Each structure stands twice: as C-alpha cells, then as structure tokens.
Amino acid sequence: MNDGNALYRFLQPHAPDFVPDWGVVLTVAIIGVSIVIAIVGLIALAGTWAERKVSAHIQCRYGPMYVGGWHGWAQALADGIKLISKEDMIPVGADRMLFMLSPSILLGSVFAALCAMPLAPAFYFGYIDLGVFMILAFSSLTTIGVVMAGWASNSKWSLYGAMREAAQVVAYEIPLGVSLLAPLLVVGTFNMVEASNAQADYFGMGWLAFKNPFVLGASVIFFIAVLAETKRAPFDLPEAESELVAGFLTEYSGIRWSLFFMEEYAAMFLMSVVTAFFFFGGFESPLSYLAMKSFGDGYVYQVVCFLTLAAKGSFGIFMMMWLRWTLPRLRIDQVMTMGYKYLTPLALFCVLGAGIWEAIKHAVS
C-alpha cells in the first residue's frame, strides 16, 4: 500500500518489531507533512525577501539592509512575527465562517499539490502516476478560496477581485492544460519522476523543450498561463493594487493575510517546478549527469538532483518577479482576449505540431 512512498521504504526496515505497520505509516505521514510545511514556510520567507531584493535592485535601490545583518536577511522573519502578533480583524458585515475558512482552503490545496511533487528521484511522498494531474487539480482549487475570500469580505472591491480571479482562472486553465499536453505527448507519462528520467540523455540536457520545437513553444504558453494562474503581474488583476485597492485581500490583515502570501509563493514555486519537470529537464542537468556518472544514484546524486530542482524553481520565481517589476498590468478584457483568442488556439497548435513532429521522428528512425 505504501510502495510509492520513499520515506516509508526507508523507514520500514529500520522500524523495531513492536511498532505496527500503521505506526510507521503515521510517522511517515507526520514527517512528510512537516517537510511540506517547512518547505512552504521556507519558500514564503525566502520568496518575500527575494521579492524585496529583486524589486529593489531592478529599481536602483537596496531594499531591506538592516534586520539580521547581512542584506536584511531576517526582514521576512521580522515581518512574519509582526503579522502573527497583529490583531485578528474581521469586518463587521463579513461572513465570518467563509472569511476564516478561505485562507485555509487556499493553503490546504497548495499543500496537497506540493505533496505530489517529488523532491528527488528517489525521495517522494507518492509515486503518483497522475502526479502532474493532481498538482493541476489541487492548484485550481485555490480559486475557490479566493472567490470565498472575495465574497465573505463584504467589500465591493473584494468581490471585484474574486470575480476577476474566477474569470481569469477559467480562461487560463485551458491553455495551461492544453499546452502541458505537448510535453506529455512526447514523454508519454504523467508521472513526474519518470518524466524527469526521460530527459537524462544528452549529458542531462535532453530537455523536452529542446527535443521538440513545439514543446518549446508550448513552454512559453504554459509559463504565461502559469503567471495568470498564480495571479502574478502582468495578470495580477484580482489584487490590482491601483484599481481594486487590494482586490480580494482588501479586508484581510495579520496572520490570515500572510497565509495568502504563503500560498502565493508556494504556488509560484510549485508551478515553476512543474514547468521545470515537463519542459526543462526536471532533476536533470549536466551537474546531475556528472553526479550520476561519478557517484551512481546514491545520496550525492539525490542531493544534486534536489538542488537542481530547487535552482530551477527559484529561477522560475525570479522570472516571475522580473516580469512583475517590469510590465504594466493588463486590463481584464485584454486578459480574456489573450487567454481565449490567442493562447488557447496556439496551445492546440503546439500540441498538434508536437504530435506530428514525434510521428515524423518515429517514421524516420
């Protein structure tokens, strides 16, 4: 029953005889959840700090420099403490239940999605054959949380934000899913570890995006759709600061507000990782190729793979920040037009092209 779980496989032989099987499962579950929570917290902390630093350097400033000493590394931590110690405020007319529930739904869905993400080729919480499908499904669930927050806040601006989020996500789920079909067609599996392993050739550079030009095209579409899914500029309409005050976040403060931000950064990382897995090699890079060649698939290889993935994910986040601090925001009708009229047909074209390309490749070889 737990064959898919690397942690279980590791712990099970070492478990003393008196510990029943469910005890091991429970331990594995607790450790796994702790790791995911730690990852989300770490991403949120590093993400907010990086966002400040990246934006600052783009804008010819330094950003935080004092808290913690070295380049204000503890700024995010200090902010977190401030947010936790703030008064928990719920507007008078708000729907209290939904208002309190919505950050949990957001964060819960992103936790669930993160569980499907393998951390290294031999370290994962589930060897899920429909891994990426699960991630996409759970990350779509965040929309419900946002709509809930917008509705429950009893503010017109929040409602606007929620409606925009709903419209935007519905529009961009399609190109997101369809453009992902192109690499799936090439690699032939939904399983993220297998997809990564399939890209290990050419000295670790046999990335799907380089094997098939249509997949490269699809990767651009996928990344744009990811920006829209994660509400990042130029698609940050749900919170559009200058138009909707803060959109669905208007009435939130303190710890609940920070939960929204944890979700945002975790979702950014998650989607960057998915992009990495299905377009840009996953765990594979020349470095992991070298590690494999020199040390076999032991701990060194696993660690190098994990670091490769983290680097790719961080680079994705950096790209998102870079775009955010460079581009103006689109208007809602332009967002819709782009999603429905341009990205969806283009994504379909990429899938078609990728399929034909593969067919020709098979025919030739």
Added chain:
Amino acid sequence: MSEQTTQYKPSITIADQQAAAGKGAREFMMDVRTTDLEVNMGPQHPATHGVMRILIRADGELVTGAQPHLGYLHRCAEKIGENVEWLQYLPYTDRYDYLSSMNNNLGYSLAVEKLLGIEIPRRASMIRTICVELNRIASHLVAFGTYGLDLGAFTPFLYCFREREWLLMLFEKICGARLTYSYLRIGGVFNDAPPGWLEEVEQFCDVFDEKWVEYRDLLMMNHIFIKRTADIGVITPEQALDFGLTGPMLRGSGIDWDLRRDMPYMLYDEIWKAGVYQIPLGSGAQGVLGDCWDRVYVRVQEMVESIKIVRWCLANIEPGPTIAELPKVLRVPPGEAYVGIENPRGELGHYLVSDGGKVAVRCRVRGPSFCNLPILEDIMPHTFLADSVAIIGSTDVVIGETDR
C-alpha cells in the same frame, strides 16, 4: 461650437448601452440586465492621487457613470488670502499644487507685481525661469511615474523619483525647502543662487537628457502601456475647449495653446523668439487624438522642452540684483488684476482685488486641476473599471489644488 456640446447630461443615470455601442468607440453587448453596482472610488484609494472621491456606477467591470466629489482637502486658501498680508500669503500658494510650488509662487507674485506695476530685475527673471522649469520637470516626473503606477508598472515610478530627488536637492540648495519653497517672492527671488548651483543644474540637464530617452522607451513605448492608454478617455478638441481645459490636457487634444508662447510673461517671449523650445502636441500617434496616451506623452515631451529653456537661461544669465526694492509692509494700489501662467497642469490664475490696504479684498485662485476635473463625468462612462483609473491618472490632478 454649438450649444449642443454644452447640454448637461448627468452621468449617474442608467446609461443606454445600445447607444454607447452605436458611438463606435467600443462595443458592449449585454444579454442580461442586472442592477448596477455603485462603488466609491476614494476618498482613500490608491488611484485617486490624494483624497478625491469618485462615485462610480458600474455594471460589472463596465463603468456606466461617474461623479467626482471634492472638498476633502479644502483648506480655505481664498478666505485666508483675505485675512493675511500680501507677503504673508505667499507660503499658502505653495500648498495648493504642492508638486509645483515654484509655479504657484510665480503666479501669485506676477499678479501682485502687476498691481504694483513694478519691473523685476533680469537676473531674478532668469532664476525664476530656471526654477519654474525645473519644477515643471519635477512635477511631470511625478505625473509620469504615478501614471505608470496606476497601470501597474511600479519600476518607472522609482526611476522618476530618483531624478526628482536630484531636483529636490537642487531646490533645497537654493532655498532650503524641498516641497514648499516660497522662494519666488514678490519683486524677484528670495536670494541669489549659491555658488556652483547653476553648474549643478547644467549637470542635471546633461544626465536628464539621456535618462529621458530611457524612460520614454521603457514606459511610453511599452506595448501593454500603449494598449492600456491608447483610444481610452478620448477628449475631442471641442470638448476640451468647452470644459475650459488648459495645459497638457488641452494640448493632448491637439490644440496648439501654451501661455508661455501665446500670452508671454517674464522672459518667455524672448526665449520663444530665440527658437529654443517647441510646444508638444497630442497627435493621436498610437490611437485617437486626445486619448490618455497623447496626454501623457505631451507631458513627457514637455520635460525635454523645459530642459532646453533651462539651458538657454543658463547660457544667458548675467550677474545683477535678484529682487526689486520693496517696502517692508506692502501696500498694493487699489485695483484688480488677473494673471494666468502656464503651470505644469494648465493655467494657474490669480484674480486679486485690492482696495489699497495691507490685505487683499479678494484672492481668487483658478486652479488648473479643479478646472480639468469635470471632464471626468463625461469621459469615464462606458469604459472599464481599469480604464477609469487610467483616465483619472491622465488628468494628473493634484487634490491640493482642486480643493485649495
């Protein structure tokens, strides 16, 4: 100009969308009619540049009516003007359009000087021109930067503020204040420029010329920016005249009018005849004539024109006195005068009435922001909520001046 354009139609009514679609600017077809939503944009809202409140009636994302409400920053400037002495009123002029205080000082000083009938020394005029034009650049930098902010582009705002910071440092050097200068006095300027100041201004001009090109390319020519601003908030030339728009709002609609050239004051006649500067006009380069992009681009172009004027002044400035001889307690001869000058936002008018005493009988301030604002009621309906932010930003209001 017919009477037709002047018919008032309150915009907070359930507008006929079929009629709006018939105008051809944009088409909105709705199958389901629901109740419109009334949203208060402001008084605390990031896009209203202060404490303006705009009551918006919206059908989903579509704005069907807008009504500006003012008065949240009313500080009784005109009443104060009737209660303090002529010279004492000068610091209050700083406070109406706090982004272009030099210009406000100049407007008031010129009006009083007109009543007094005095000549001011040439060097004073030169320094005044330099300060006023630098202040115009500073003001347009804020307008341009915050406009990017309104559209979600954060970074150009910081770049603009970096340049503005330099200007504020220059102002601080010459008069000790960074925002409310009170430097241009009745009769001239408060004191001469400190040694080396003019050279620093020249350095700024050199740097700014380069930076200006970057800012233009970064924001004005950005594809998303153009898509967001072109064809939005179109003000026709007829509307512009009818609403009494002035400044970049008027020139954005393609009307060639600049008080500096057409009704010159101080040295502007001489500078214009020297062929130093141009009057940038809206041309509809990216869309329709008189759209938001045109208005913003006029401001952006005006910045380099101001640099040219500053350069001319730096080349032609000569030593001399910087303030005319005036008595300690100013008694202004009876009479009334109106002086309008070209502020960064349009015509700043001072209508002063004196009965020969120490205080004014009437101190009327015609603020360009106040006069440029009523057009919102006409151009905001039938746009998207996001466009309404773009339109408000393109009028470049400073609430301190609308409310005075």
Added chain:
Amino acid sequence: MDFQGIYDRLRAAKAPGLLDCDLPRAGDPADKKDQGRAGDAFVLVDPAHWADFFRTCKQDERLGFEQLIDLSATDPAKDDENFWVNVQLLSLKHKHRLAVKALLPKDPGRIATLARVYRAAQWHERECAEMFGITFEGHPDPRNILLPDDWAGSPLRKDYEFPKEYHGISCE
C-alpha cells in the same frame, strides 16, 4: 485685439447687457488720496442679460471667446449692497483675454447660469454659489462642491461668522 478693440467690437456687435468699461488709470500726483486704479481693464455687464452677453462673446467671429477660464465672485465690503461676479474669458484663436464683471445685488443674489454656454462654468458656479450664496438660475447640478452638503453660511462673504462648532467638533 487689445482691450479697446474688444470693447469696440462688443459695442458694434450690440452685445446684450453691455454697460460700460473700466480702464486702469494712474493716480493723480497732486491728490494724495487718489491712488488711481491698477491692474486690468474690464467690461461691466448687466446681470439681467448675463447669459446672452456670453453667447455673443462666444459666437461672434471677431471676438471668438472659446474658453471660459474662470468664474468667481467678490464681496467688496460688508456694507456694499452688490457682489461682483467676475468672469475671465479667453480666445485661443485671437490670443486675447477679457475680464467681465457684473454688479449683482446681494439681495436676492440671483443670476442666470452660464453652464449652458460654457460647460466650464458648471463647477465654478457651484463653488461660487456655496461660497457666496448666489443662486445660479437654471444650473443643472446645484450641489455643494467643496463644502459639506449641510454647511451653513457662505464663507467668502465679508459678513460671514466663523462657526463655533461643526457636528460637535470645536472649531476654535
């Protein structure tokens, strides 16, 4: 055109309600009390033909005042029985200005609106109405603009007394 030219043209065009003009003049050096009059020249207009006068100004080809720049009022003194209603007109085509003034009796203080001639007048008249208590007849949107809706009194009148409190907030 200079002021004299505009005035002659107004006379020639038989502008309704045109009464007189007032030019600045130097004081008499012999008479210490006579300081003359400084500043701008203006035309005096009969408030009874207020809107018609501006229609002429706007529609006459040679005058061509396309823009109303400013409209305000002045309360010259506490015991004066008239307001002045001041208007600044601007012609972009001919590059000239005109200052117009009407002496409006404080009681009843009613004058026709210019909002149907120049849209620009609409907000100026709202401000003027609340500050002086002048009624602009036929104004399409006669609400307060800068003051709160429930503000009592007309602050820019010379006989205005500052309120002691406003909604329980002390103003002293």
